[in-house]
Amino acid sequence: MPARIEVDLSAVIRNARAMADRSGTRLIPMVKADAYGMGVGPVVRALEAVGPWGFGVATVAEGEELRALGVRRPVIVFTPLLEDELPAASAARLTPSLGSAAAIRAWGALGGPWQLSVDTGMSRAGVQWREVSAVREAAASSRPEGVFTHFHSAELDDGTMQEQDRRFEDAVATLGLSGIMTHTDNSAAVIRRGRSNRAAVRPGIFLYGGQSIPGSAVEPEPVAYLRAPVADLRTCEPGDTVSYGAKFTALRRTRVATLACGYADGYPRNVGLHGRSGSSVLLRGRRLPIVGRVTMDMIMIDVTDVECALGDTVTLIGRDGDDVITVGEVGASAGISPYEVLVGMNSRAVRSYRED
Numbered sequence: 378m379p380a381r382i383e384v385d386l387s388a389v390i391r392n393a394r395a396m397a398d399r400s401g402t403r404l405i406p407m408v409k410a411d412a413y414g415m416g417v418g419p420v421v422r423a424l425e426a427v428g429p430w431g432f433g434v435a436t437v438a439e440g441e442e443l444r445a446l447g448v449r450r451p452v453i454v455f456t457p458l459l460e461d462e463l464p465a466a467s468a469a470r471l472t473p474s475l476g477s478a479a480a481i482r483a484w485g486a487l488g489g490p491w492q493l494s495v496d497t498g499m500s501r502a503g504v505q506w507r508e509v510s511a512v513r514e515a516a517a518s519s520r521p522e523g524v525f526t527h528f529h530s531a532e533l534d535d536g537t538m539q540e541q542d543r544r545f546e547d548a549v550a551t552l553g554l555s556g557i558m559t560h561t562d563n564s565a566a567v568i569r570r571g572r573s574n575r576a577a578v579r580p581g582i583f584l585y586g587g588q589s590i591p592g593s594a595v596e597p598e599p600v601a602y603l604r605a606p607v608a609d610l611r612t613c614e615p616g617d618t619v620s621y622g623a624k625f626t627a628l629r630r631t632r633v634a635t636l637a638c639g640y641a642d643g644y645p646r647n648v649g650l651h652g653r654s655g656s657s658v659l660l661r662g663r664r665l666p667i668v669g670r671v672t673m674d675m676i677m678i679d680v681t682d683v684e685c686a687l688g689d690t691v692t693l694i695g696r697d698g699d700d701v702i703t704v705g706e707v708g709a710s711a712g713i714s715p716y717e718v719l720v721g722m723n724s725r726a727v728r729s730y731r732e733d
């Protein structure tokens with residue numbers, strides 16, 4: 378039995394319900410990058426349970442994949458498309474995010490709904506809020522289905538989300554599109570401010586158990602479980618070293634177990650390099666430290682103080698007993714974001730799904 382990833386689809390649904398309850402609006406679940414590495418097919422099928430307004434993706438190919446899966450709801454493509462991608466988007470009945478008069482006119486020639494992307498401070502995509510009058514005419518002759526913006530620091534209490542909101546309101550007013558659908562909130566915005574006065578919210582990472590803001594009213598349930606068996610066992614004498622670079626030296630007689638799981642299975646290679654906390658795994662509900670570097674195919678742990686036998690199942694990410702190792706904790710230990718931990722789980726590990 379190699380390393381395996383189990384995705385808890387019931388937890389995805391409960392996390393989605395928590396977002397819908399807290400915001401009081403419909404969801405546009407973000408399922409880009411293969412649903413943040415969790416597998417887009419099973420995830421969108423599960424999310425039907427919450428009746429989403431539509432889905433959000435990054436590319437035309439991802440949108441086409443949703444259509445091939447039988448999704449009939451709106452699918453918004455959030456990354457700007459080049460003009461030569463528009464025919465394929467139209468053929469798949471995708472909804473592009475447009476931010477220039479030229480793009481709006483090019484799409485108008487093909488027909489179909491579109492969304493106006495307003496840049497209120499992210500400086501990544503869309504028409505800048507202070508330039509929005511440049512698209513007013515085009516948007517008046519080919520009315521968008523909705524107008525949206527994206528926050529750069531919604532997880533922080535630094536006033537920038539409120540400033541971006543003000544810029545967005547100004548832009549919508551300048552456009553004069555009365556009664557238009559608007560949406561702004563990602564997971565962190567929904568967590569932090571709760572009820573939304575907009576038509577929809579766009580949570581991503583929360584659905585997959587990846588965002589938690591200390592002290593906040595809602596916490597996601599873990600979704601991804603990375604588990605692997607103990608494949609080898611040895612006793613190291615004081616002075617023996619473990620793994621590449623010999624970064625760990627045994628100070629006592631140390632029982633070392635080898636897990637059949639490495640960075641090729643989606644466990645970050647740099648775990649432990651950015652702080653010892655988080656560089657642990659769970660065996661029968663107990664935390665045990667990783668010793669030495671994570672390698673491509675194997676990880677070594679210290680099992681001196683516990684019973685451990687070949688074939689025992691170890692949890693690297695997820696819940697075991699009363700304890701849980703979150704993607705945030707693993708990411709922090711590796712110096713990467715929880716988003717990267719999740720997306721990195723699209724890996725060699727055998728993936729399965731659970732629904733209760």
Ligand SMILES: *Cc1c(COP(=O)(O)O)cnc(C)c1O
Nearest residue numbers: 407455527563564579580581582
């Ligand atoms: C990825 C993305 C989201 C979701 O963000 P999370 O932080 O994962 O909730 C929302 N809106 C846009 C435009 C995005 O690109």
